[in-house]
Amino acid sequence: MAKKKIEYEKALEELQLIQEELESGEVSLSEMKVKVERASYLIALCKETLRSTEEGLKKLMEETEN
Secondary structure: OOOOOOOHHHHHHHHHHHHHHHHHOOOOHHHHHHHHHHHHHHHHHHHHHHHHHHHHHHHHHHHHHO
């Protein structure tokens, strides 16, 4: 099953929440594993969003220079 694409801002909010939960020290080991896996997915999503945005901006700037 494919994961639903999340907006960058929502992914960032969820990452901050996961960070707070992990820093609280009140997360069990099994919960921590799930949260770390989710955080890894969200980080990859954010990186890809930023990368594609940067590429789009570079392309746009190149087009306006010509």
